Amino acid sequence: MSDVVELTIPVRSDLLVLARLTAAALxxxxxxxxxxxxxxxxxxxxLCLSVVGNETDGTIHLQYTREDGLITVGCSLSREGGSDGRTDGRADGExxxxxxxxxxxxxxxxxxxxVADRRQAWIRKRRSKVAS
Amino acid sequence: MDLTVEIAEKRIDDVLVETVTGERDVATAPELRERLVAQEADGVLPTVVDLTGVSFIDPTDLGILGTAYRRQQDAGGCLRPAVSEPRILNVPETTDLSKVFSGFAPAGEPVRG
Structure with missing residues (x-):
């Protein structure tokens, strides 16, 4: 059994807390x-910051999948009125x-x-064997 | 989960204590930067940044602390973060930012650390 949760938020630093809260809840x-x-x-x-990079507008798409002892999170960015729908918001540098x-x-x-013509970065994290 | 974010300042003897609480991320980092820069403009005092009330911190704030630490060193002062939760310490250790600081003030008695 798995749960899939999708979250879409504007590119705004004060809303990243929603991405964290969703991850924590799942x-x-x-x-x-x-x-x-x-x-x-x-x-x-x-993950969000790496995808957003230096973009100041657009929409962050997050997809969380919860399976037994495993969380997968995918993150992509779409820009409003983007020229070709492709985005690569990766920031340069440090x-x-x-x-x-x-x-x-x-x-x-x-x-x-x-994913849907957008670059998506994703992570998988498994539950540690000994929960602390 | 408390999402209130605050920075409070007080002086104990000759030590300036900046108490930072809440979820610290890229959205809240500018306030910390401005606070530390303003404090330096008022003069160099030994400074403890008390992070014991922080529920989340990302490398942005730690980078700001690291930069302030170096500025304080250059000016002949000192800055020490005070932390207690291992999960907060985990962030600088993961990013090697912990190497920037000469040490952490002990939580609970940060000023006398």
């Missing part, structure tokens, strides 16, 4: 421990490197693919 339902939940909250924020470093340190899998 991870809690998947019996993740507090440390795993906190890691996931941080990872989801960094900030993006920091985001990727955090993501890779805290998740089991990280990748990118194309």
């Amino acid at each position: 991870a809690s339902r998947a019996d993740f421990g507090i440390e795993d939940i906190e890691d996931l909250r941080l990872v989801v924020e960094e 900030a993006n490197a920091m985001s990727l470093r955090i993501i890779e340190a805290l998740v089991d899998e990280y990748g990118e693919n194309m």
Whole structure:
């Protein structure tokens, strides 16, 4: 059994809390421990920032999938009135490197693919064997 | 979950204590930066940034603290963050930002650390 939750938010830093809250709620339902939940909250924020990059408008699309002991989060960006619908909001430089470093340190899998002509970054995090 | 975000300032003896609470992220970081820069403009004081009431912190705020720490060092001052929760400490350790600071003030008695 799995749950799929989709969240769409404008590109606004003060709304990233919604992405974190959703991740925490689903991870809690998947019996993740507090440390795993906190890691996931941080990872989801960094995932959004890595996808948004320097964009200041548009819409962030998040898809959360909860399976037994596993959370998958996909994140993509669409710009309002984008010229060709393709977006690659990845920021250059140190900030993006920091985001990727955090993501890779805290998740089991990280990748990118194309979804509906948009680049999507995704992560998978499994529940630790010993919940803390 | 308390989403209230606040920064409070007080002086204890000759130490400035900036108490930061709530969820700290890219949206709230500018306030912390402005607060620390304004405090430096008023003069260099030993500073403790008390993060024991923080429920979430991302590298943006830690980067701001790191930059303020270096500025304080250059000016002959000092800045120490005070943390208690392992999950808050986990962020600087993951990002190596913990190496920026010479140490963390002990939680509970941050000023005397």
